[in-house]
Amino acid sequence: MDSLSALAAILRNSMLSHMSIHQLISFIELSSNLKHSIELYQPLKETSDDTSSPLVLPESIALFLSRATKIPLELIGECWYALRDIVWTTGPDRQCQDCAAEAFRVHGWDLGIMSLALYPPSKYYTNSDCPKTAMLKRAEPRQIIIHTLDQGTLPAWAVHLSCEKCHRHYHYNYVVHSSAQHRTYYPGVPDYLQVAEHQFVDIRLVKLWTNQHLLGSCSATNCARIYMLSLASVSREAFDKIVWPFKPQLSTENVWDAFVLLVLLQDYDEHTRNERIMHIGQPEINHICDGCMRVYEVKHSDGKISHEKCQPIVSNGITLGHACCGVFWCTQPLQNNHDRFCAEHRGLHNTCAITGCDHPIRHNDAKTCDNCDHQQMEQLHYAKATSAFALSERLLCYRVAYPDDALGTEAPDVTTADLPDASVSLGPVAVEENIEWYTVKDGQVSYWFEKNPGSVRVLEEGDEGLGDIALASSEPCNVKSDAGNRKFCAQFGRRRTHNEQTAVRTCGVIVGQVTLNGAEAVSNVLDFIKTIFSVQGAHKPEHFIYDTACDAKQQVDAQGDEWWADVKMCVDVWHFKKKHKTKHDYCQRYCNPADFPELLNADGTGWWFNMSVAEQINVWLGSYHAICREMLSTKYNFFLDEMIHLHNIFTVQSLQLRALNPRPACTCLRS
Incomplete structure (x- = not known):
């Protein structure tokens, strides 16, 4: 910005010569951040030339500039006419946006004028097959929220431009045809990534989360919580005051989607x-x-x-390890986290979970057949999940790794402070962590297990209070007992x-x-x-x-x-x-x-x-x-x-x- 040129333009106008330097700079900085919005509301002929600045300001923008700079509203038009060419050659940058954020919050939010408005990178047609060559003027603004690194979560606008001839819609991150099933992203990495229909994330924030993953083994859940507790400085009340339809919330899925999208945009041809x-x-x-x-x-x-x-x-x-199909050596992926078998072996969900038994399950909520012994094995499996034994076993699994949710609100059994009483049912263990088997002798079914030697952490000497649980049996499950009792394996959870x-x-x-x-x-x-x-x-x-x-x-x-x-x-x-x-x-x-x-x-x-x-x-x-x-x-x-x-x-x-x-x-x- 050339402040001397701006000052000379003011001095040539006797009505504006009493303006202060601070007002002058504020006017130029604020209006340069609103160039897209100013341009959008001009007649087409006014903006056919990129180098030509519009002659008039929209009323709402004029009112905002008057409030923020304390220049009388009746002089805003004169000020714009004197400075519009300087404003039009002054590009908005992040530093100016950061400094002006408070002015927009105090003087612009109630007018629907935000410090951030996201437009497509080009306002002209990029489709060579489209007969239109003029500037895109068919605009659809959407209310959004943007999670930023240094200003917290802000209300903002995202404007997409459309062409009625070729039916393409140009968004901030991508272009899409009306009948298309996929989006085509623009080359390069933008300043903000769209992670949901009405949510965007600052690219600097996504890089911070990526480094938290890398250097701190921080999960997406904990990244979201750290942001909301430390950086999302704008309160819900501020959004409620302007009746903004979206609240300052950040989910685990938003963090993951931002991470994946950044990686793919940085290496755009990595679809395989x-x-x-x-x-x-x-x-x-x-x-x-x-x-x-x-x-x-x-x-x-x-x-x-x-x-x-x-x-x-x-x-x-x-x-x-990740959950995988229960059929040994099958490499087909699971369809979702609730399945024990892949699509090819999906029918095995309806077969008894006891290894070697091919009878159908007795009803949809069961995993065993009508065999009474098999039903007792299933009951023991579920009973195991309610015992103090199971709580200590789960604690053992989590001792080596950072919890996915550090606050424990999504996984209450992660820390000892959050462990419920033994009488509270936790449901079945989702994934088979140990080698488990059942014995039947004289009609009595017993449950046994031993630590899987491939576990992330094996039990070490000196672990207090866990030895009796983790080492309940040292007898291998694939050997027949000297007492003659039969041994059965089962798969009630997902294999890993x-x-x-x-x-x-x-x-x-x-x-x-x-x-x-x-x-x-x-x-x-x-x-x-x-x-x-x-x-x-x-x-x-x-x-x-x-x-x-x-x-x-x-x-x-x-x-x-x-x-x-x-x-x-x-x-x-x-x-x-x-x-x-x-x-x-x-x-x-x-x-x-x-x-x-x-x-x-x-x-x-x-x-x-x-x-x-x-x-x-x-x-x-x-x-x-x-x-x-x-x-x-x-x-x-x-x-x-x-x-x-x-x-x-x-x-x-x-x-x-x-x-x-x-x-x-x-x-x-x-x-």
Whole structure:
């Protein structure tokens, strides 16, 4: 803004020469924020030229400017005529909008004039097939609310423009045809994202939520609550006073939709994002740096010295898991969170939940057939959910992860303070967390369970008050009892995928992640590593470090897979010392990390590479357990893929600050 030019224009008008500099600047700033609204109410010929400012102001805007600047209403027209060209070349910006927000609230809200009014990015036709070339004038304003980062939740207007010839509607974020079933978003990322019919979110706020997900493992529910408690400064009473139809409310779904929309707009061609990342890994698949790649000297028997490259990959699994079809190995997604089976196996909902029984259920609200023993098993399952035993079991599940709802209003059993009395029914456990079975002896049905070894957290020594519950039986469920009683398994809840398998460079960059449905079988892990390092641009690791590398190497040797011929395998240091027996001849002979000098420091006293990096990454991934546990597969994979992508960006920036020279590998490297 050229204040001297504005002052000169005022001084040339004797009626306005008594205006103060403050009034002058306020008039220009406020009216520049209303240019779209001023332009919309002009005759078409007045606005055919973008550089030509309108001659007159709408009455409501003139009244607002008079109130806000304390310029007499009768002088507003003269002031506009003197300053309109300066206003028209002064673009509204966020800083001006922030400063003017209070003026709009006090002087404009009751007139329906808001500090924010969202218009399409262009007021002209963008459809080359449409015969019209003039400016779009058919406008439909909508009352909305906008959740902003620094002004709280504000009432605002969203105006979409329409063409009666080609039947296209131009909204702030997208354009849509009257008969179309999809929206076409404009290129780039706008300042505000539409997350519901009448709700928009400041892009800066969405980025804040994304960083809360990444760095604080904060769920969408808690992001919404933090915003409403800390930043949504405008009260409900202010909205009621102007009779605004929408209240300052932010839901969990709004946060999730904003997150997904931002990610897709930033990477707009990723409609097959989940499948692509599953098959080719993260964008950092070709990453190298001085923290994960070592070039070392090798002395040969003939006295010659060569230089070799060593860049290991470390893999490990962690059980997060999403609900999946109850048919083992079936990878078809569930239709909703209430289903136990996918669409293909949906008929099994009407079959008895006891494994091996194919009789129909006795009625729609039951999960067992007419067999009396099976009915008792179902009763025990439901009774379990009302016991103090179940409350402690659920508490155990939540001890490792941040709760999805920190206030406990959506999940009252998350914290001990919110745990109800044992007499209160909590309903059946939604997901099967443990290995459970039932025994029948002399007509008596008993319930047993043991901790699932793939759980996110296993019971450790010293856990007070939980041992008797978690270790109620150590007898495996697939063995017949010495007493001769029969054992039955059942599936009353939803089955969960087994684990997430990660592939990590020793610097902390995650190059791949996959969900293993049934088990962390060595063959699945080998296929995963082979898949992500077989794509274009990827470079095979010289070393594969895995906690059961001895089993992996034996399997590869037995199969004779040539892909693995030049990849060395060893167990990471911690697992080798703590979990692998010294009497295991094959492991000690072929998978001892100390047998590979390139993994050791030059003086042989320590390790050049961080072989526990995958375990450390899993600690971070494990913090998303409560957030992800109720997601269906598509959303689950999308969220984890994006968190890993952002984690890699953060890690690479850290590597740059540490002068470790992160970079993409050149094509000349071994592949």
